[in-house]
Structures are given as structure tokens and as C-alpha cells.
Amino acid sequence: MTEFPLSDLLRPELAELKPYLPTLGDFHVRLDANEAPPLFPGHVRDRLQQALSEVECERYPDPLMAELRAAIARHTGVSSEEVLAGVGSDEIISLLLTVLARPRPGSDAASIVTTTPSFVMYKLSARVRGQRVLEVPLDAEWDIAGEALVRAIEFGQPHVVFIASPNNPTGTMASRDRLAKVIEAAPSSLVVVDEAYVDYADRDQLDLYRRYPNVALLRTLSKIGFAALRVGWLVARPELVAEVDKARLPYNLNSYSQKVATLALSELGPAIKTVLGTVIGERERLAAELAKLPGLIVTPSQANFLWFRSERPASEVFSGLCARKVLVRSFHERGGRLAHQLRVTIGTPEENDEFLRCLREVM
Numbered sequence: 001m002t003e004f005p006l007s008d009l010l011r012p013e014l015a016e017l018k019p020y021l022p023t024l025g026d027f028h029v030r031l032d033a034n035e036a037p038p039l040f041p042g043h044v045r046d047r048l049q050q051a052l053s054e055v056e057c058e059r060y061p062d063p064l065m066a067e068l069r070a071a072i073a074r075h076t077g078v079s080s081e082e083v084l085a086g087v088g089s090d091e092i093i094s095l096l097l098t099v100l101a102r103p104r105p106g107s108d109a110a111s112i113v114t115t116t117p118s119f120v121m122y123k124l125s126a127r128v129r130g131q132r133v134l135e136v137p138l139d140a141e142w143d144i145a146g147e148a149l150v151r152a153i154e155f156g157q158p159h160v161v162f163i164a165s166p167n168n169p170t171g172t173m174a175s176r177d178r179l180a181k182v183i184e185a186a187p188s189s190l191v192v193v194d195e196a197y198v199d200y201a202d203r204d205q206l207d208l209y210r211r212y213p214n215v216a217l218l219r220t221l222s223k224i225g226f227a228a229l230r231v232g233w234l235v236a237r238p239e240l241v242a243e244v245d246k247a248r249l250p251y252n253l254n255s256y257s258q259k260v261a262t263l264a265l266s267e268l269g270p271a272i273k274t275v276l277g278t279v280i281g282e283r284e285r286l287a288a289e290l291a292k293l294p295g296l297i298v299t300p301s302q303a304n305f306l307w308f309r310s311e312r313p314a315s316e317v318f319s320g321l322c323a324r325k326v327l328v329r330s331f332h333e334r335g336g337r338l339a340h341q342l343r344v345t346i347g348t349p350e351e352n353d354e355f356l357r358c359l360r361e362v363m
């Protein structure tokens with residue numbers, strides 16, 4: 001047989017992409033993925049075990065996710081018809097881009113607008129579908145650049161605009177007036193406000209969702225103690241939810257995840273709140289300690305991580321920490337103004353102390 005012509009079959013965009021791969025390896029302290037620290041007490045873990053044991057493993061999951069969607073709806077203050085749950089908000093992002101993809105007249109592909117630096121999945125999901133991506137740099141304070149975004153929207157006629165607020169990796173909220181102006185400048189685009197870190201922030205953007213028909217919200221359990229479940233959801237108008245639901249794989253969310261997520265959004269609410277309180281307290285403590293270090297500038301954070309600039313190249317700080325078995329995220333490979341930026345997830349008080357100790361050595 002002749003050689004199989006794989007590259008003739010592949011989407012051309014794949015040539016520019018790499019698989020998403022977190023840093024592997026043996027680290028004493030892992031503060032690179034914005035997970036919540038393991039602070040649930042024993043009785044909460046016992047309750048989770050008990051819930052898992054009630055799942056009938058022989059049966060398919062509830063295809064309508066009725067209990068989970070009702071719990072999400074109650075938790076969020078919307079109706080079940082406005083909720084679509086997925087395998088993390090990552091799945092929702094890809095579903096949205098699958099569905100909102102009718103090329104505009106005179107164009108051959110759909111397009112998106114987002115900011116940079118921001119969450120990488122918007123771009124990855126769009127490129128893997130052959131869609132065009134316009135990235136608008138954040139301003140000097142890492143806030144959204146309102147006028148540049150409006151111009152990009154007018155120019156690109158995007159199907160979807162993704163704004164993470166609080167933003168990853170900067171931890172900053174998009175300012176309200178700018179966000180409202182962007183939404184108003186995009187009447188024929190869906191503006192997705194990604195609120196993955198809303199539980200660590202001063203406020204949410206539910207009022208923008210209620211006020212503007214072109215706004216949808218993304219939320220997740222991944223950053224508040226349940227990354228293992230892979231549960232995220234979309235809050236959107238029932239008409240949009242119904243269309244996206246057609247592209248969802250049957251039984252996308254397994255029974256174990258549905259069960260524990262439902263529990264997390266109801267009974268376990270107080271236990272989660274306690275962890276969030278600890279993380280926010282630690283965030284402020286760590287920010288104050290970092291600010292004392294010469295050559296470091298910390299951006300005020302509304303998330304469960306800190307975004308900081310070091311006078312020394314981020315690559316050196318990163319390697320120094322790695323050598324001490326502490327893992328954070330460095331953005332030096334992105335170059336430009338990111339060459340001196342690092343992101344550290346807030347961990348347990350002990351992990352944060354260890355990070356601080358090692359950082360002081362490295363500096």
C-alpha cells in the first residue's frame with residue numbers, strides 16, 4: 001500500500017496548533033492552574049464519598065441534567081431553561097463556536113474577537129474550527145481597551161466576543177462602562193462574559209445579561225474546589241440554549257459529576273464559602289508580601305491568583321522557582337510586555353509561605 005496521505009485530510013489550521021498540555025513533573029508546590037486549595041474538612045469529603053456511592057453505574061446519566069440544571073438555576077438566579085451544562089466551560093466555548101458559525105455574507109468563515117492576554121481556549125477553539133480570531137491587547141492597567149475593541153468589532157463583524165471578567169491571567173475586572181459600550185457596539189454578536197472567577201470578585205455581571213439580549217455568561221465549578229468534576233455552564237436566553245443543546249453530545253456530563261456538582265451548588269455552599277474566604281484572605285496577604293519585594297509589581301486581583309511583574313526576566317524567576325520544586329505560570333514565551341509577567345495561584349497558607357520563601361531566595 002502507498003503511504004497514507006494524512007496531511008491531505010487534516011484541517012490546515014492544525015499545523016499552527018499544539019495540544020493543550022499543562023506542565024508535568026514532580027513539584028512540591030503546584031500553583032499553576034488556578035485550582036482551589038484542598039481545604040475541605042473531612043465531613044465534606046465523607047459527604048462526597050457517600051453521594052458518589054449512590055450513583056447507579058449501570059445506567060446512563062440523566063440526559064436532561066434536570067437536578068443539576070435546577071441547582072445551577074437556583075444558585076445563579078435564573079431559570080433552568082437559561083442554563084446549559086457542559087464538561088467544563090471549555091466544552092461550552094467549543095459548542096458555542098460550533099453553533100454560531102454561519103459565515104457572514106461575503107465571508108467564508110465565522111470569526112471571534114477577544115482580548116490578549118486572556119484565556120487561551122477562545123482562540124484554540126476558534127482556530128480548530130477554521131474561524132478567524134482578532135485579539136485586542138488589554139490597556140496598560142490590564143483593563144479592556146474599549147475603543148480598540150469597538151473598532152475590532154466593527155471591522156471583524158465577529159460571531160462571538162469573549163471577555164473574561166475577572167480576566168485570566170491578569171485577575172482584573174473589565175470596567176463596567178467600557179464593557180457596556182462594547183456590548184452596545186456589538187448588537188449582532190454574542191458577547192460572552194466569562195465569569196470563571198466570579199466567586200472571588202466584588203461583583204458579577206448578571207445585570208448586563210438581563211439588560212442586553214446579546215450577552216451570555218459562562219461559569220464553572222473548576223476554580224472553587226471541583227476541577228476534577230469538569231462542570232461548567234452557560235447562562236443564556238432559552239432560544240440560544242435550545243440551539244446549542246442540539247450540538248451537545250448525549251450524556252456529555254457523567255452521573256458522578258452531575259451528582260457532586262448538584263451537591264456543591266446546594267448543601268455544600270457554606271463549606272465552599274469558607275474556602276473562598278480563606279483564599280481571598282490569603283490573596284490579600286500574599287499581595288501585600290509581594291509588594292514589599294523590590295523589583296516586583298503586583299496587579300490588584302479579583303480572582304484566586306496574582307499577576308505580577310518582576311524586574312528580572314520572568315523566565316529566570318520561573319526557573320529559579322522550578323529548581324525549588326515550586327511551579328507557577330510564566331508568560332515569558334509570549335514576549336513583549338509579558339516577558340516579565342508571572343501568575344501564581346493562591347494555595348493553602350503553607351503553600352503560599354513556601355512560594356514566598358522560595359521567591360525571596362530567587363530574587
Ligand SMILES: *Cc1c(COP(=O)(O)O)cnc(C)c1O
Pocket residue numbers: 034087088089090091119164167168194196219220221222223230231232
Ligand atoms: C479556567 C478557566 C475556564 C475553564 O473552566 P473549565 O470549566 O475548567 O473548563 C474558563 N474561563 C476562564 C477564564 C478560565 O480561567
